[in-house]
Amino acid sequence: MVERLNTAAVEGRIDLDELDARLDLALNAKTYADLARLTADLPPDVPVNQEPLVLKGGMHGVTRSGRWEVPGHIIIHGGMGAAKLDFTQVECRLPEIRIEAEGQMGGITIIIPDGWAADTSRMDGGLGGFKDKTTSQRLPRTPLIRLSGTGGAGGVVIRHRNAWERRKQRRLDG
Known part of the structure; x- marks a missing residue:
């Protein structure tokens, strides 16, 4: 519990005063329920041994969009038909x-919601290149995308929704 609270403070999810208060409560907790309340507003821990989601474009392409459960680790191959990861409707x-x-x-x-940020320092452009069209402004309690790999011949693009996608979503929302 102490490690989880310290991690939350390092990630900026709670400030140092909140950390001190929660650590005091954790160290004096009598039941598991007392401990559970201290982290109810924090994201769940990701199991270290969780299998990655593997997506392969193959000949016809692959798209993951809409509402879907996001794992902590994703491996994606463009194949011949391209691949698309759309995080804009997920709750993560x-x-x-x-x-x-x-x-x-x-x-x-790869399309990420506004407020999410990406670390793309481990990307190699390859022949097709790599484009990071995201902003560095990260909102609290949002994931950081750590992107690594190569653009290959087809390239890799990570971005936020474009104007057309924003208009389409506004129409769907009513």
Whole structure:
């Protein structure tokens, strides 16, 4: 519990005064229910041994969009038909999502919501290139995307929704 609260403070999810208060309560807790209340507003821990989600574009392409459960680790291959990861309609409380991207021939497009940020320092452009069109402004309690890999021949793009996607979503929302 102490480690989890310290991690939350390092990630900026709670400030130092809140950390001190919660640590005091944790160290004096009498039941598991007392402990559970201290982390109810924090994202769940991600199991270390959780299997990654593997997506392969293959010949016809692959898209993951809409509402879906986001794991802490994703491996995505563009294949011949391209691959697309769309996080704009998911509810994700993970502090971090690791994505290993291999653009291959078809390329990969990754779309993240406004307020999410990406660390793309481990990406290699390959022949098709790599484009990071995201902003660095990260809202509290949103995931950080840690993107690594290569653009391959098709390239990799990570971005926020474009104007057309925003208009489409406003129409759907009514």
